[in-house]
Amino acid sequence: MAVPTLVFLLLSALQFSGASASSSNYTSYGAISRNSVPCSRRGSSYYNCRPSPNTTDSHRINLGSSLSPSSTNSSWLSPSGLFAFGFYPQGNGGFGVGIWYAQIPQHTLVWTPDRDDPPFSANATLRLTSDGRFILQRTQHDPEEDFVYDGGQPKESNISWASIVDEGNFVLFDSGSNVLWQSFDFPTNTILPDQRLLSGDEISSVSETNHNSINGRFRLLMQNNGNLVQYYSTGKGSVRYSYWESGTNTYRGRYVTLQLDDDGNLYMFDRHGLTVKNLSLSTGGGGTPTGDTVLYRLTIDNDGIFRVYSINADDQKSKWSIMWESSTDKCVPIGICGNNAYCTYTPMEDQPAVCHCIPGFDFIDKTQQSSDCQQSEQGCSTGNQTQNGNFFMSTLEKIEWKEDQYKVLSSTPTEEKCKEACLADSNCEIALFGDDQSCRLQQLPLRYGRRTVNTSTTPLTFVRGSNCSSSTTLETPPQYSACFSVRLIHM
Template sequence: MVISIFFFLLVSTLHTPSAQQTNSNISLGSSLTPTGTHSSWLSRSGLYAFGFYKEADGYAVGIFLAGFPEKTMVWTALRDNPQRVVPSNTTLLLSSDGRLLLRPTQGQDMYIANLDQPASSASMLDSGNFVLYNSDQQIIWQSFEHPTNTLLPGQRLSNGAELVSSASETDHSKGIFRLAMQGDGNLVQYADDNPRTTSMAYWASGTNGVGNNVTLNLDDGGYLYLLNSSSVLINLTTGGYPKKGMMYLMRIDVDGIFRLYAHSSDQKGNWSVLWESSTDKCDPKGLCGLNGFCTMMDREPLCRCIPGFDFVDPGKWSLGCERYFTAPSCKDKEANVMMPLPSTWEDHSYKVLS
């Protein structure tokens, strides 16, 4: 009890009342602005927040760990919308007609939640789940059922759902890597451009064929597992980590590998990796794009282009490489030589041309 009170007080000191709103019950007509008095709605303990955060030259909406010195994003709104990064004169609103939306001063409203019925209130829960209620106080929408790149304790990845990596560490729109909970019971990782066949997966749980009610689950002790109805199919982590004084989350990272992270609740130290789907950072297919290949350099992946090619964008390896020579130059026999290229062999062609 003493520890819990101390943690609550510690978290509370990390927020300034002028920038946050601590009431977890959000009524119709409530609004936020990126640079106004209220920029986010806090959970009751002040640990999680739903609202604006800085991205690129503007602001985006998401859920983040507000109780930490650095904002750790756990959910991002409107990832498919190219207009999701908005200027400072935009309003986030739970409208009087029960819709959760972004309203720019110019342009059309952008709806964050697709609702079959109007909401009557909302709440940012201490679990990290943002929920909308109807007039009977039943949940009609929740962020836990629409994950982006992260699973929190108590959250599950259900049949047919997937996690998608972010485009970069600073751009939280969709990246190219997916962790999919397939209908056949298999948990599989693909790159966006690859066909969803077994040969093109770069990681799989090997549970295909066990049924269509398998879910990926994370509990508050860092136990990550696949559940089929009421029985555990496979343990991805052994669990057994301390529950008190620790926080856990699972995320598919920008590099295509999904990892289990831990952080002490007292805010000391950094996030530490407890488990990862692969220790070889060159495993994710598609990391280097077309005409590129991956090599390891000091335990970090390094993308290279095949001879005669340069990166489309040196800052975005996944865009691949494009040729800088002309087709007629290929007839110059003296300029063409055979050379070995390490780390380029694949079991299947990247693309078959007719």
């Protein structure tokens, strides 16, 4: 069945870890092998493993079967036709490989491997070979690549057949119908009902404009201590910049698992099947309307918030709607804005969060509001950093930052005193003044800024700048866009 040329609403991406190369003389496409033995064959409890895929012999994809974007057979359907696996349109005339909802008008993509790979041409081919390999060939003249790495398993473990099951799981089986590999073991930015996020597993967001970016900025990690954590990825896999957590970090050793149920409820279980937390109940989410066929998915979106979505499959005009979300404040995710920028969001308008550069700065990439901000091209030379009447302090109200002060002054009872303290210190570029009347001095860059909403506190940010004219005074600061600069410290 050919994939309709539609705009997919959601693109996702595979997270994988490195593995040793196979001893075979063919290359690996990149989806890495993993211990995907189903629950019935593991020595641990049911809640610390993945259920066996539900499939029947009548929907086997046999050896010798193939897919190609240029043929009428570009995808394989699940038994009910709900999901499809195969090639879909991507980019300008190219194609990607993935799994998507095929039975609803919004053909939402839920899984794809190797998003760092460029789109394939119309001459690409996926094939289950007669000797039990699942290979990708980019063109007729290119070498064969293993689409899934077999981990050097013995000959008797070769693939015998495959299936895309109605849960949205693409599975490779051996001759004994044991699972050799399944897409559910490699979640992307989406978790489907009956798919589990095991201890140590994570999903990640995808760039809004670059769907092939391999490193999602935002991650959802099921930690080994039982805590479910959202964090901003700095490229080093660090979770120190977390901005949401389930608060279940006392379950170390109990192998806590996250699962989305068929009725839309989002649960956390331990290895004994005991409920650790029902996340959906915290906001009243979950529950299938009587008489409707409702589909659900959990997705970490490119705004850094993970949500449970639902859609009425019986209504062809229905659209995905939010049932539950980890935060209603779109400025909560750390890293939504770049360095020297801050986030604003008005809940009543229900619009995307907006990033703003501090005065005198512009976005490095003006097409990406999430990019860092740097000094405006119209800025002036700072000259010597001395208090000579050529400097002033601009003020931002109700902006919170990740504080990185090098000095805290507790004896500054007024805003003016805090400003004067920064102007008198040649190392000071930023002064943060709080309701406790403490004055925190720090250098650039400012990071993880957001405007506070519905709060009685009034944090103030003073930014040190220099005037173009020595006649400018603190009482009459210049227009920032025409004449403002500060000294950048590159991190």
